[in-house]
Amino acid sequence: MNKIVSAKEAIAHISDGHTVAVGGFGLVGCPLLLVDALAEHSVSGLTIISNNLGEPGGKGLGKILVQNKIAKAIGSYFTSNIDAVRYVNEGRLLVELVPQGTLSERLRAGGAGIGGFYTKTSAGTLLANGKETRLINGEDYVLEFPLIPDVSLIKAKKADQLGNLVFSKTARNFNPDMARAGKITIVEAEEIVEIGELDPEQIVIPHLFVDFIVKGGNA
Secondary structure, eight states: OOOBOOHHHHHTTOOTTOEEEEOOBTTBTOOHHHHHHHHHSOOOSEEEEOSOOOBTTTBTHHHHHHTTOEEEEEESOOTTSHHHHHHHHTTSOEEEEOOHHHHHHHHHHHHHTOOOEEESTTTTSGGGTTSOEEEETTEEEEEEOOOOOSEEEEEEEEEETTOOEEOOGGGGTTHHHHHHHOSEEEEEEEEEEOTTOSOGGGOSBOGGGOOEEEEOOOO
16 A cells, blocks of 8 residues: 555545644644645544644644634643634633643553553642542542544654654654554655665654655655
């Protein structure tokens, strides 16, 4: 199977109401080419899983937000985009705030087939409201459930033609966890190389987690 496709072809797998995970910490490690393609794709009612929602002025996922394509956002740090704050205050966007470590672990659980886990993070706070809490070794733990996106959009430094992936420094961030968790994983790779060119010791995500590869830029 040839996994290398255009951004438009890849994004066509996203439909109304889908849950879409998007990698990145701010714009670092964010698949901006795929986000731009999503902005051009006719879709609505999305749930976005991401650390944040881009930046003001329609940067990154901020572009999707102001197009009113996002119904709900699951993530940690939305105040970096004043548009997201405004949409929440106006009742135009639902948000589920998740501590960053818990966000990563919920994605990891989704990729590993784990049905749920307990964590001390958020115990005793508003984020624990409505969630099961259990006393373990004298401390409160909160039950969290896995995140399994319909589609994950991620960014890699290099991909071979099979889909083995190498990441660059902090641009790795949430991308590997999202790659494993997604029912369909689409990777934007800065460079696509021949099979066998990647050092096996540098490969973070093996090809079996990758469905489609799009040649991206160096941003």
